[in-house]
Amino acid sequence: MSEPLLDVEDLRTTFHTPRGDVHAVDGVSLRLEAGRTLGVVGESGSGKSVLGRTVMGLVSSGPGVTVSGRVSLAGQDVHALAPAERRRLWGPRVAMVFQDPMTSLNPVKRVGRHIDEVLRLHLRLGRREARERTVGLLRQVGIPEPERRAGQYPHELSGGMRQRVVIAAALACGPDLLIADEPTTALDVTVQRQILDLVASLSRRSGMAVVLISHDLAAVGGRADRVAVMYGGRLVESAPTSRVFGAPRHPYTGALLASAPRLSAAPHSRLPTIEGRPPDPADPPPGCRFAPRCPRAEAVCRGGAPPLLDLAPVGGHPHEVACRLPLEAESTEVGHGR
Amino acid sequence: MRRAARALGELAAVLFLVSLGVFLLVTAMPGDPAVMVLGEGHPPEAYDEVRSELGLDRPVFEQYLDWLASAVTGDLGTSLVPPQHEVAERLLLALPVSLQLAAMALVIALAVAIPLAMWSAHHEGGRIDRAVSAGTFGVLSVPPFLAGLLLIMVFAGGLGWFPRAEWARLGDGLAANLHHALLPALTIALMELAQFTRVLRNDLTVTLREDHILASRARGRSPVRVLVSDALRPSSFSLVTLLGLSVGRLIGSTVVVEYLFSLPGVGSLVVGAANQGDVPTVQGAVLAIAVFYVLANAAIDLSYRALDPRIRRSHV
Numbered sequence: 001m002s003e004p005l006l007d008v009e010d011l012r013t014t015f016h017t018p019r020g021d022v023h024a025v026d027g028v029s030l031r032l033e034a035g036r037t038l039g040v041v042g043e044s045g046s047g048k049s050v051l052g053r054t055v056m057g058l059v060s061s062g063p064g065v066t067v068s069g070r071v072s073l074a075g076q077d078v079h080a081l082a083p084a085e086r087r088r089l090w091g092p093r094v095a096m097v098f099q100d101p102m103t104s105l106n107p108v109k110r111v112g113r114h115i116d117e118v119l120r121l122h123l124r125l126g127r128r129e130a131r132e133r134t135v136g137l138l139r140q141v142g143i144p145e146p147e148r149r150a151g152q153y154p155h156e157l158s159g160g161m162r163q164r165v166v167i168a169a170a171l172a173c174g175p176d177l178l179i180a181d182e183p184t185t186a187l188d189v190t191v192q193r194q195i196l197d198l199v200a201s202l203s204r205r206s207g208m209a210v211v212l213i214s215h216d217l218a219a220v221g222g223r224a225d226r227v228a229v230m231y232g233g234r235l236v237e238s239a240p241t242s243r244v245f246g247a248p249r250h251p252y253t254g255a256l257l258a259s260a261p262r263l264s265a266a267p268h269s270r271l272p273t274i275e276g277r278p279p280d281p282a283d284p285p286p287g288c289r290f291a292p293r294c295p296r297a298e299a300v301c302r303g304g305a306p307p308l309l310d311l312a313p314v315g316g317h318p319h320e321v322a323c324r325l326p327l328e329a330e331s332t333e334v335g336h337g338r
Numbered sequence: 339m340r341r342a343a344r345a346l347g348e349l350a351a352v353l354f355l356v357s358l359g360v361f362l363l364v365t366a367m368p369g370d371p372a373v374m375v376l377g378e379g380h381p382p383e384a385y386d387e388v389r390s391e392l393g394l395d396r397p398v399f400e401q402y403l404d405w406l407a408s409a410v411t412g413d414l415g416t417s418l419v420p421p422q423h424e425v426a427e428r429l430l431l432a433l434p435v436s437l438q439l440a441a442m443a444l445v446i447a448l449a450v451a452i453p454l455a456m457w458s459a460h461h462e463g464g465r466i467d468r469a470v471s472a473g474t475f476g477v478l479s480v481p482p483f484l485a486g487l488l489l490i491m492v493f494a495g496g497l498g499w500f501p502r503a504e505w506a507r508l509g510d511g512l513a514a515n516l517h518h519a520l521l522p523a524l525t526i527a528l529m530e531l532a533q534f535t536r537v538l539r540n541d542l543t544v545t546l547r548e549d550h551i552l553a554s555r556a557r558g559r560s561p562v563r564v565l566v567s568d569a570l571r572p573s574s575f576s577l578v579t580l581l582g583l584s585v586g587r588l589i590g591s592t593v594v595v596e597y598l599f600s601l602p603g604v605g606s607l608v609v610g611a612a613n614q615g616d617v618p619t620v621q622g623a624v625l626a627i628a629v630f631y632v633l634a635n636a637a638i639d640l641s642y643r644a645l646d647p648r649i650r651r652s653h654v
Contacts, residue, residue: 087558098553106554106568107572107646108572118558121559205469232437
């Protein structure tokens with residue numbers, strides 16, 4: 001295995017709030033090779049967005065925040081860099097797409113300028129060149145009449161179009177890694193698919209690695225090589241996509257899959273749900289974070305945090321699970337909670 | 339085009355009402371103009387004669403139409419007090435002084451407030467932010483007459499850096515003119531400056547929390563660039579609104595400051611004329627101030643459109 005593009009080791013992001021320390025990211029390790037796509041799945045509050053921002057270095061140690069661990073991006077230790085050097089990575093090395101395209105574009109700035117200024121900042125392009133490149137980028141992300149659109153303001157574009165603009169701005173300097181933080185959550189279902197397909201095709205064409213963050217397992221499903229499941233600031237399972245869907249080993253992953261609606265289910269049948277509430281990040285339960293909601297939990301689960309262990313057969317792709325009582329390898333029908 | 343025509347129509351209507359208000363208010367001022375002209379102790383017939391000479395024996399509405407008709411042509415009548423100058427002529431001498439003071443005050447206030455607000459917002463909650471907040475609050479609680487007195491005492495009196503109770507027109511040379519105008523302009527600017535800083539700082543802190551700012555940072559733009567070219571414009575709407583309101587306060591401060599520094603501006607003109615019961619001069623000067631106020635606010639309404647593309651094409 002070659003040197004991975006992204007190597008995250010025991011990353012911890014702690015916010016110091018008046019209520020106490022919030023461990024938003026609590027010891028996450030992951031690797032991603034160039035050109036691959038990693039899906040990060042978890043419910044709201046599981047720390048996936050903070051993970052994305054900390055990996056990029058947008059969240060770093062400062063007043064009220066402590067970051068520990070290591071993020072290595074193309075061999076550079078992101079959090080050891082001076083702020084100005086780190087900024088030089090943002091655009092040419094790593095870029096981010098945010099959740100809500102309605103708010104992630106500046107309302108008083110023309111669409112084209114969002115892209116223009118990145119090109120001029122990082123690639124030192126001239127005004128004319130930057131404008132031409134901008135129009136090309138807008139065309140590349142599937143915006144019709146790119147010359148005209150570049151001169152319009154964000155409020156004149158639909159949500160899907162705006163997200164395409166955001167993606168174009170992120171891709172402008174040809175990053176090695178794109179972190180897409182819930183890129184489709186704020187969009188119509190039909191548009192969601194188009195945007196995800198767009199990201200996938202751009203990744204394929206340019207060999208760009210993608211971290212696709214979502215609360216929606218299904219959205220990540222067909223588009224990620226590996227899926228990492230987060231719960232309460234920790235990774236609970238990380239495996240090739242087919243393994244996560246076909247043979248989940250962590251009870252939480254199993255419960256998530258079981259609670260997804262299926263077309264084959266009888267009409268009006270009740271969806272299985274996960275009982276209880278997500279853990280309070282300021283006061284997490286001891287041991288396994290999922291134990292209070294887990295139907296399989298026993299005393300041992302409440303003892304200490306379960307380590308993330310590779311359960312894959314020798315020679316296979318790693319299938320890491322943080323559970324003391326993992327599901328059987330072949331079992332899929334689990335986590336109904338009753 | 340049609341919107342522009344409508345805006346102009348509205349502006350004309352407002353100016354008409356303003357002129358009516360000015361005329362009626364000043365007419366209702368206590369004191370008899372005839373007594374002002376002749377002095378006391380004359381036979382009643384003499385006063386009647388003066389009144390009919392001034393047209394004061396006619397119905398008020400007729401007087402107003404007369405006054406308005408000549409005001410439109412630039413004739414604001416003559417002063418009642420000797421030497422009986424043309425009101426328009428005196429205004430033309432006084433207006434540049436006041437306008438220069440107000441304009442300089444605005445420029446000083448904005449030139450200090452914008453960077454100060456950005457600096458403060460960038461360090462939200464930090465020591466700098468708290469110091470700026472305390473400082474501006476302190477300045478806000480010092481009225482112009484007091485600030486002016488203090489500035490005169492320190493810079494014109496103690497240090498002797500600036501002249502006092504003198505004015506140099508632009509014709510006397512730009513340097514001399516600015517030297518004379520700086521201290522009074524600064525006096526007027528102080529309160530505006532504090533107000534502007536606080537409002538802009540607050541709006542900036544809200545804008546800086548928005549997603550598009552984070553997105554811009556994530557594209558590698560430096561904090562200064564993010565502040566100046568991403569955050570400032572969408573944060574400036576309240577400041578612009580405040581600018582419109584501050585024009586009114588500016589006029590008030592200018593009157594006080596001109597009096598304090600004995601400068602020959604419109605403020606001094608109004609105060610002097612009002613004390614002497616010089617009705618035409620007061621009417622002319624107040625009309626000039628009111629027109630200035632209305633026009634300044636119309637200009638500010640227009641600037642919203644320039645600042646915010648979202649209201650440009652929407653319907654009014």
